[in-house]
Amino acid sequence: MEKKSTIAVIGLGYVGLPVAVAFAKHFPVIGFDINPTRVEELKKGIDRTGEVAKEDILNPNIVYTSDEKELQRADIFIVTVPTPTDKYKNPDLRFLKSASQIVGRNMKKGSVVVYESTVFPGCTEEVCVPILEKESGLKWKEDFFVGYSPERINPGDKKHTLENIVKVVSGDTTKTAKLLAELYSKVVKAGIHIAPSIKVAEAAKVIENTQRDINIAFMNELAMLFDRLGIDTRDVLEAAGTKWNFLKFEPGLVGGHCIPEDPYYLAYKAREIGFHPELILAGRRINDYTPQFVAQKVVKLLIKAGKVVQNSKVLVMGITFKENVPDVRNSKVVDLVKELEEYGIQVSVYDPIANPEEVKKYYGIELVEDKKENEPYDGIVIAVKHKEFLDLKVEHFKELTKDNPVLVDIKGIYPKTEFEKEFLYWRL
Numbered sequence: 001m002e003k004k005s006t007i008a009v010i011g012l013g014y015v016g017l018p019v020a021v022a023f024a025k026h027f028p029v030i031g032f033d034i035n036p037t038r039v040e041e042l043k044k045g046i047d048r049t050g051e052v053a054k055e056d057i058l059n060p061n062i063v064y065t066s067d068e069k070e071l072q073r074a075d076i077f078i079v080t081v082p083t084p085t086d087k088y089k090n091p092d093l094r095f096l097k098s099a100s101q102i103v104g105r106n107m108k109k110g111s112v113v114v115y116e117s118t119v120f121p122g123c124t125e126e127v128c129v130p131i132l133e134k135e136s137g138l139k140w141k142e143d144f145f146v147g148y149s150p151e152r153i154n155p156g157d158k159k160h161t162l163e164n165i166v167k168v169v170s171g172d173t174t175k176t177a178k179l180l181a182e183l184y185s186k187v188v189k190a191g192i193h194i195a196p197s198i199k200v201a202e203a204a205k206v207i208e209n210t211q212r213d214i215n216i217a218f219m220n221e222l223a224m225l226f227d228r229l230g231i232d233t234r235d236v237l238e239a240a241g242t243k244w245n246f247l248k249f250e251p252g253l254v255g256g257h258c259i260p261e262d263p264y265y266l267a268y269k270a271r272e273i274g275f276h277p278e279l280i281l282a283g284r285r286i287n288d289y290t291p292q293f294v295a296q297k298v299v300k301l302l303i304k305a306g307k308v309v310q311n312s313k314v315l316v317m318g319i320t321f322k323e324n325v326p327d328v329r330n331s332k333v334v335d336l337v338k339e340l341e342e343y344g345i346q347v348s349v350y351d352p353i354a355n356p357e358e359v360k361k362y363y364g365i366e367l368v369e370d371k372k373e374n375e376p377y378d379g380i381v382i383a384v385k386h387k388e389f390l391d392l393k394v395e396h397f398k399e400l401t402k403d404n405p406v407l408v409d410i411k412g413i414y415p416k417t418e419f420e421k422e423f424l425y426w427r428l
Contacts (some may be wrong), residue, residue: 006075007023007027007075008032008074008077009023010032010079012064013033013080013082014327015117016033016080017042018051018052019162019261021368024056024059025059025187025394030063030073034064046352048326051155052408066106069263072154074106077103079100079114079118080112080151081096082117084330085265091424093123096123097131098143100127101131101135105136107132109138111170112142115146116150120202120265120266121202121269122199122202124146128146144145145175145176147177147180148198149168150201156224163188166192167188167193169184170197170198172195194346206262210262210266211289212249215281216251217286219233219237219249219252220251223428232416233251233428234412243255250289252411253290253336253383260288261280265332266280267284291336294381295342297408298314298406299343305405306404307414309343309344309345311344311346311410313348313376313378314379315347315350315371315379316340317331317335317350317379318351318382319334319354319365319367320384324353325355326355328355328358332398334363337365346374349366350368351367352382377400378402379405380401380405380408381408406426411427
């Protein structure tokens with residue numbers, strides 16, 4: 001690992017940009033993205049994801065570009081592009097394949113290509129390597145080498161950063177794996193775990209989020225059950241959580257580009273070999289249904305409060321897929337909003353950190369600039385646990401609502417006993 005080695009990072013989103021700025025402290029880095037607008041913003045030190053500080057973005061060791069010919073100077077390529085699912089919930093590998101073509105066209109003999117994107121076991125060697133060989137005219141394991149190192153970036157988390165999370169690496173040969181371990185050890189202080197094969201590393205990544213998905217699905221199913229029993233789910237979890245080995249998961253809307261997507265990658269590979277995964281897909285069904293369940297509960301509460309559902313006014317607070325990040329990709333709050341609108345409810349959506357243009361572009365939803373814009377409301381749904389919402393008091397919501405208002409606190413942010421005095425209050 002000589003300092004003169006040049007590293008290219010392909011894809012400068014939530015994963016790629018932190019990787020690029022971390023390596024730029026030790027190596028020359030080429031940051032490549034096909035979005036020229038993103039590249040121009042980064043050249044000015046602007047990161048719309050809010051993950052990286054301006055001074056790190058402007059490190060002179062990084063060259064930001066959308067010109068793939070710049071990649072010809074690179075020795076090591078790190079691919080960090082999205083791997084979503086299509087409308088049939090099958091892996092959508094368009095970005096991964098395109099990135100492999102770009103790398104293949106521009107890599108030279110002796111190059112090492114590392115994939116960080118989440119994939120199913122076998123994808124790197126079965127899908128990506130043939131593309132690299134075809135585009136480059138080089139032979140795998142002779143002229144170039146490949147590794148896989150799953151990303152573990154947690155958007156909005158300033159504690160569990162790239163440097164502070166154990167990094168799993170793997171390679172097509174023992175030598176490649178050792179080289180990547182040495183490479184990543186330059187930026188990861190928490191330690192390196194060398195997986196015995198690329199497939200093992202791919203599988204390890206995909207089950208991390210699948211495990212979380214299943215555990216949250218269990219919580220959501222319990223919430224649906226306890227609601228019918230007239231029991232508060234949060235009270236149950238608080239009591240059960242006093243046992244030392246109880247896993248402290250919570251119910252909620254499961255969105256984003258990892259937890260709701262990764263299980264389908266594993267399920268796809270399972271079906272390909274004739275194995276039918278029951279538990280994995282059951283968890284997905286429950287979590288996909290949860291926004292609909294919450295919407296139905298809002299409607300029931302409006303009726304209970306004596307409201308006319310048709311044309312009633314509801315404010316939804318938060319539309320990003322998780323708290324304190326502007327990312328709206330695959331947000332399940334959108335599903336909740338659409339379901340409420342199906343009942344004829346007039347829904348206003350407020351989010352202090354989401355990009356209004358992105359929300360409008362992807363979902364056709366116009367964010368309100370001020371919560372008071374369409375007041376008074378018949379009900380309010382706090383959908384995302386943004387820090388801006390945490391300290392809001394009962395009086396704040398009273399000012400926004402009509403008589404006998406409904407307040408749905410999906411994540412259980414506010415004190416139940418206090419809010420029950422003023423609202424028809426419910427939490428998931």
